[in-house]
Amino acid sequence: MNVKLLTTTRNGATATTQWNTRLRELAKQCLYSEALTLYLQMLRSGSPPNAFCFPFVLKSCASLVLPFSGKQLHCHVIRSGCDPEPFVLTSLISMYCRCSLIDDARKVFDENPKSRELTVCYNALLSGYALNSRVFNAVTLFKRMRKVGVSVNSVTLLALVPAFSVPEFLGVGRSLHGCCVKFGLDVDLSVANCLLTMYMKCGSIECGRRLFDQMPEKGLISWNAVISGYAQNGLATNVLELYREMLARGVCPDPVTLVGVLSSCAHLGARSVGGEVEQLIKSNGFGLNPFLNNALINMYSRCGNLVKAQAVFDAMSVKSVVSWTAIIGGYGMHGHGEIAIHLFDEMIKSGIKPDGAAFVSVLSACSHAGLTAEGMDYFTAMEGKYRLQPGPEHYSCVVDLLGRAGRLNEALELIKSMQVEPDGAVWGALLGACKIHRNIELAEFAFEKVIGREPANIGYYVLLSNIYSEAKNLEGVLKVRVMMRERKLKKEPGCSYVEYKGKVHLFLAGDRSHPQSEEIYRMLGELETLVKEPNGSKTNQERNKELLAGMGVHSEKLAISFGLLNTEPGAEIVVIKNLRVCEDCHLFLKLVSKIVDRQFVVRDATRFHHFRDGYCSCKDYW
DNA sequence: TTAGGGTTAG
Known part of the structure; x- marks a missing residue:
């Protein structure tokens, strides 16, 4: 640990200032554990903490998520009599929020009348509510803030808007956008970026794009927000178009941009753009970025180049569960079930705990390769050994696994035993299996179920129609066609x-x-x-x-x-x-x-x- | 000397 012990001077005040300066430097460099160590040394040296040191140490506790130390610091604050200081109050609220102790944060806010007059304290608490998905508390507090006349600034909106970045809160998000315009804060680049992200995350792509186009100044974050938004909404061609435009305008991409571009390359199989991005990663020295490496593994896997995917994976010094999942999924989707299983076991041996997504990749690898027994073992281990509650995405893999093996009744029994509500994909997997094994009766049953959940998914109608057609059941084919016509469903052209x-x-x-x-x-x-x-x-x-x-x-x-x-x-x-x-x-x-x-x-x-x-x-x- | 905020992978 690179912490220099400070020499105590005869003048106590000067010594405290020196400690504080050093603490500030460490916090600024994000060396939080060093900052906390230094704080302890300061206490041991007999130098009393004053108000100016608390923001740094509280921030360190917040960043390291150390609620216990944070609470102890709160006691130090009270003991030193610094608690009425506005910036100490704000730091305390923020620390509790980041440690998910939101009720403690609220207590500090309520117990100090001063904090209820300050924008910064409202901002800290609003951000806490937003981070902890307490949207109703956030709205109530924001309303109160406006009612009592505490001024709203750009940070208020930056703290608040992300809480509404889910489709069901789009309405609230829009009204916040209105607030931004009313307060003249929409011209602030950060606020505009924040609104942009909100629209993209809500799936309101056109609104987001309109906002982006209207922005007089666009920063790298603005470009990234739209690129990532497009990527997450599956609009891969839009991503590549915007990426080209960005390069043409001389805006330099950063790792965040490239993650979005790579995921779109994976989507489209745009291997040459993917290769270009890899060159860019190398020339810009982004090669160690784990997000980028995971995205590269995914891109190469989906583009069919498992050799390169494996090479990227091998070169990673720290492999997260996401890296393992990407490479397992890569082998799985190309039918190399045995390798996928081997890698999954290697991952566990290396001490990585599999998560839900890792199980999806190994289960689907098993079903693609016909490794029924192995797949069933993993499924059992998921809940029994790893205490992971299987979701519909896991059940659909297992139904597919059993279904392909011709164990249709077992697959049906499994669906019936599900703790969670089966979704369209689960019944769809059964329907697919009925096609392979030509079971019309069960297919009709599965079709009713799947259509109840996804009435507009044409694929399932086509599947049933093909099942009838194979069985030379023309009446059935006709029935499906009538159904499609009645529901005004038309197959989108390929x-x-x-x-x-x-x-x-x-x-x-x-x-x-x-x-x-x-x-x-x-x-x-x-x-x-x-x-x-x-x-x-x-x-x-x-x-x-x-x-x-x-x-x-x-x-x-x-x-x-x-x-x-x-x-x-x-x-x-x-x-x-x-x-x-x-x-x-x-x-x-x-x-x-x-x-x-x-x-x-x-x-x-x-x-x-x-x-x-x-x-x-x-x-x-x- | 001080506090609050936005974009990233399966």
Whole structure:
């Protein structure tokens, strides 16, 4: 510990000042435990604490969340007679709030008449209510503050607004926005950022974006708030667009920006943007940021590059449960259940306690790989050994696990035994299993349940219709269609995202709105002919070379792949021979190409399709 | 010499 002992001078007041100066320095550098050690040394040296030292030590207790020490400090404050000092009162309130002792904070506030006249004390308590999700207390206090005429400042709103960043409180949030305008505080950049975040977290994306566009000055936090907001609301293309705009305007991204961008790359499979971000992380020295590394693992896993995901994971010196979950999920989603299980066990051996999300990743890995017994063991251990209450997300994995193994009745019994209300995904998993095992009776039952919860989810209607169709039950197919028509449900057209130099283009089936669609379709037509062409005297490779030569391209790196789709930089064209694909994949496959000069890489919008030996792994379609 | 606040991963 780097704490210098201060020499006591003959003058006690000077000594106290020196202690206080040192305490202030440590608190400023966020060296909180050092600050507390120094405070103890100060007491031992016989130097009496005065009002000016308490804010620093109280802040240290608050930051380290040390409620017991905080309470002791409160006694010191009272003993030293400093409690009526406004800044000591505020520090005390803040300390109690940060230690989640909100009633103690309120007691300090109520017992000191002075605090009830001060904006700072209201702000500290409001922030405490907001941090501890006591929204009604926060509103009441804010109303009282205005009623008694205590002035509201920007910090008041910064403390208050985050409490209403959930959809059900959007109305309150809007009225607070009105307050900001009324008090002229909406021009404050921090307040605007705070409101922006509130709108994004409430899912009120348009309002957030409007506010952002209207901001005369935008800071990095403003850009980050919108980027993260888009990312959390699944608007991955908007994230990449805004990120481009940000770079074009010369705003430098920070790790927070890049986490949002990477999660969107993972969503879209935009591997090249992801790679660019990784370069940026390296060149900016952000390589040790755990948030970024977790986001990279997730991005590479979802983009199918498990080797890189593993490399990022291996290089992390401190691996959190999130890091482990990301890599386990990566192996799980690509069917490597055994590796996922091994990693899960390694995680436990390394002393990390799994949380709910970690169990979701291992359970889904088991269900994807058909590891029924192992999955059931984990599910049992979750509650028995780790004392984690399984949620609907866990039950849906286990229903899927049992269902795929043909244990439909057990799956149904499990749903019936659930302590929590089963959601659409749980019944949906059972419905999916009924399709695999052609159980129409149970499918109808599961369908009723799932539709009761998610009446507008078209996927389930399509699933039931396919079950009827496979059983040649045309009456059933018709029944589902009528139901869909009556409910005015229409299947959204599938679409593909095309990533071109980091910009994402959206294509619908038969879509010709893209400015270069003529060239794109001509190229696709040529490729399609090539794929359909029966084996003649020329090899595919020779034909591809001819095709490219016709386009004026002479490349040695021409890739003809019959395995996984290859969109690595070296592979200009990927042709898949004798491929049988589902209807949904059709447009996707038609677009599977990286046109040499145009640099188009295409991936499916909704999920990743992996092709092995010419077969799409979407087994549901077989 | 002093107190209160906003953006990040599965």
